[in-house]
Amino acid sequence: MTELVFGRPRSLTRVPMHYCPGCTHGVIHRLIAEVLDELGLQGRAVGVAPVGCAVFAYNYFNIDMYEASHGRAPAVATGAKRTHPELIVFTYQGDGDLASIGTAEIVHCANRGEKVTVVFVNNAVYGMTGGQMAPTTLAGQVTTTSPLGRDVEQAGYPVRMVEMLAALRTPAFLARVSVHSPARIIQAKAILRRAFEYQVKGTCFSMVEFLSTCPTNWGLTPPEACRWLETHMLPYYPLGIFKTPEGPERTPAPLESLPDARGVQAVPAAAAPTGANGETGE
């Protein structure tokens, strides 16, 4: 008699996903569902779907779900978690949703230290609307609204959300993973599980950024898209854990500290002591 050792997690419905062939959104959905199953959270989990490719996530997760307006998922999650802290609340957001229109919501959800988990899918474009430039679009990357390639002089550099949020003083678990290869997927699942465990323990805010492919709007086959992600996105978006609640504070120190005003000498800038930076007091 054969035994099933890999199948559909209970926390994933049987509804076929609408994502394009080879789009790794589907992988991320499965990882979440597997973690919910393994931690026994299906009965307590509430997900918040964004506006974007994952707008139909409420059809795919076999749990209670919200459909939030564009960029507002962290605020919706705040409302749900604050009223029912026993719920395991997570948001599922794309880069346009989280890093563009929803920037204020994600920054303050993290800074308030809401005990929710944010799954941030970064595929460097606005997928649903047909491949426009997103805040995470790479320098020089061609999209329908950066036809000559993203010009950092005009549109600035791509935003690295994990690093940006790591600078906040409020404790959090922040990591960036990728799902462009089986090995990275296996790694990503362990990190995602740790993020949900922080929420189960009520420790802190947690966010995992998933580098993900968009074959259709990148104009590549799924395998080519995985290679493109590896060669182009990984260098600019390094994988790793950027902040943990137990770990050190990650606020950047000043490049140049300003000498004490009292009795300041006219010291030429070049010779100014670089010395210990100002410690950010409590």
Add this chain to the structure above:
Amino acid sequence: MSQIVIDPEACKGCGLCVQACPQGVLTQGRDLNSKGYFYAQVTAQMRCIGCRLCCITCPDVAIRMRIHGTFYRYFQY
């Protein structure tokens, strides 16, 4: 012994599993499913070592794995 089962209707023919399999067990399909995708097919079942990489990389949960006897876990997943 491990057995890979591909759901023809769930597969979108993206080819990620074919690329992921270290043993060349899978190939891009020649037959169309009802949505018009050439779904992936198991062409060398005997070479399967039960590593689950195909299941793990599939975005549409189209691949299930069954085993008969012991199950070698090459990694924690």
Add this chain to the structure above:
Amino acid sequence: MARKLMKGNEAIGEAAIRAGCRFYFGYPITPQTEVAEYLARRLPEVGGTFVQAESEVAVPNMLYGAAGTGERVMTSTSSPGMSLMMEGLSYLAGAELPCVIVNVMRAGPGLGGILPSQGDYFQATKGGGHGDYRCPVLAPWSVQEVTDLVQDAFDLADFYRNPVLVLADGLIGQMMEPVEFQEDRRPCKALPDKRAWAARGWKGDRPRAIINSLFLDPEDLERHNRDLKAKYDAMVRDEVRFAEYGTDQDYEVLIVAYGTVARVCKTAQEDLAEAGVRVGLLRPITLFPFPYEAVRRAADKARAVLVVELSTGQMVEDVQMAVMGRRPVHFHGRQGGMLPSPEAVAEQVRAILRDHAAGPSARRRASRRGGAS
């Protein structure tokens, strides 16, 4: 609880607590910030939670998340903040989520001023956000009444599964007046069990709760819109509230005004009565559903109607719809935070009567000159 002197904003906060609201999400904005300050102190005392949001854009989305679990939730803001909440309000209405939003109106447009105004009437009653949705709008004229209406608003919200707006002008928020809370207050509507649709973790014992306003299939969305329309029709049928003063005996002019302006008009009515000029006063309490029949009936008994607002004329259009041209409708408004005095209102009434006494041509000129711009 015995009568107590309270500031309007704080009374609003206490009323929410009396209504069983334990979750408030707000943002500072004059002239309503004391609601947030009061609840920041009081909610922890009753095991509740106060959250200051990053912006009024975020606030209704927090309400969305909180109301989605079936809890009684509330926010309060003032006109510019209300504008930022319009997107969220449309989603709350679309997803049929009960909540209470208090707008302590200030003068506009734009940054405007911080003094009282009624310039948000259209935004509140004609739906400021996108899409076909309506919200009950309750307009108090005293600190006591705002506490009653806030508590009623929670019942209406739960009953209709709909946001409910309480539209108070800045005076209501800033004034101190005696307030009494009824200890054994009974809900003004039969309250449904919200657990049937609330998102509290799916354990397989009910359909999955999906709090959502997205219906890409046009037939589904049309059916949804029709269901919402049925709710709004029920509100129009059952929830109209208004008050009438001195309309049981004959009168020559009917004044229609709401909120604190109606109190100014009531004083004018008393002053005119002493001078032998009989005036009726009708005060809409629900601005949606608007009391069209009541206004029409009361207008028919008069020779002319005078609408007084703290705006350049918004409710006056609903009064004109109610009167349907059967009587001239005159308008007197102050803006910017300026208030009409009882004397000014009385003078408007006398001017109307003088023009009527001078005959129809004069009346036509008068209604053109003094009529709604």
